[in-house]
Amino acid sequence: MRLLKKYSALYVMMVPVIAYFLVFAYYPLVKGLQTSFQDYKLMGDRPYVGFANYSAVLHDSLFWEAVINTLVIGGGILCFSFVAPLVIALSLNEVLRTWFKKAAQMILYVPHLLSWVVVGGIWIFMLSPDSGIINMILVHVFHMKPINFMADSGWARWILILLATWKEMGYTCILFLAGIVSINPSLYEAARMDGATRWKQLIYVTIPQLSNTMKVVFLLNTLGILRIFDEVFILRNPTIAAKVDVLMMYTFQKGILEIQLGPAAAASFFVLLLTLAMTLVVRRITRFDEV
């Protein structure tokens, strides 16, 4: 009791935070679970309907479309935004001139600071068929026909994957660079004594030593896959919707636009379960806990 009194001020300091999380995290979680079993209307009765919402979602072909889109686009982003920053970090590490290294790092990081609205706005314009730079180059330099990237369902997923990679690579690159900097220099010395070339030092020292950083980045990226929303919301249009609408978009449409809160809550719980499952699988595969 004496202890509790001694620390009472500290508990008071925690009150707002705990209250906030109760109202805006735990309560919605419970409420969401409840809603997913209800025929939820904004007014009036909300009878319990068992698993009806879940089965409605599972029988909705749009839901399965969204699952496939999420896996394809999310998987693509997972690969590309893992490999691209890694390559860039390794490449930056080989640069001798410090000023160039700093400048490159600084510029590559900028897109991470911009919102998806800005990034989307810029690239929709850059990719537009009549006045975008990309198509101008295709037409005038390579004498090709202009491609309407944003209205071509064949390109849609690629655009989403590549733009997400472009936006985040500078950020992830910093994580890899930090990993590279913390590699013990004596490993390189030993390798050089044995006559290892730069290439061999890269393959036999840098990359193996980076494995822990790689695991962290991979885990962080995995958690992000199911959350893709802003990007799709901004870049989608009716022509490509079927190829790019991900799970979060499905939930948003069901819940906020069609006001079918029951099925939307059920779909959210699939997202939650998938996130947990993927986290566990990735942790198992990368043996993250052994780091």
Place this chain on the structure above:
Amino acid sequence: MSDRFERLGWKNKAFDMLNVLFLFGLMLTMIIPFINVLALSFSSGIASMRPEIVLWPKQFSAEGYSIVWKSLDIWRPLMNSVIVTVAGTVLHVLLSSLAGYVFIYPRLPGRKVMLTFILITMMLPQEAIMIPLYVVNKDLHLINTLSSLVLSGLVSGFSILLMRSFFLNVPYEMSESAKIDGAGEFRIFLTMYMRLAAAGLATVILFEFVGRWNMFTAPVMFINDSMKYTLQVALKAMIIDTSSNSGTYMVTTNVRMAGIVISILPLLAIYPFVQKYFMKGILLGASKE
């Protein structure tokens, strides 16, 4: 990493050249769009609509900016964004620091329970509770208010842990001696820890500022009233939903680009500080996960 003298061979030199070219090419994919946007925003309306690559203003004019400001009233969403960003950031930093401070006491009874309570919220993706969160906001009559946006993400486990790790660097003896002098917890927190962990505060402030300025999901969900739109939502309506026209008013390319430039100015203004503090924060944050 390796010494300069072993890089004399032509193979090494060729590799260095290609390497720099590769990075330079990547940098161009960031620089060219940016110059393009800037140049178009300062071009006249007609010139900005011509199908050509513009890297320098054609028929220099600030007409885009005056239209976006006066006719499209972008100042209103801009003000909304400023209010939401500033209020949200200040409250977020204050509340997260308070909780972060509590966790530096290793022998506090109930510490583990509270820490688990917070760690669970970090595992829970915000997006998975998007729908019930909407209902909660509706029940609290927060839909269509700026308060809903300030409240969205008001506290985060990430910031709490980040602040805690900065507070841990403050020497423990200092607070001990202050306590002997009769200072209360809250005073120690405000006068010593908040001051000494200024670098940490700067990091969290920057993270939050950028996050809130760019916030998109919450305003899309909670705000329908166009008078309450934030800059990002207004910008989306202006530059993406209207590829060429918005009802009665034609939005020319220079106007759209001016909107983009206005929205990224605050971010560019804080970029030097980002350079200084962000990197540290990112690394601390990543090691926490």
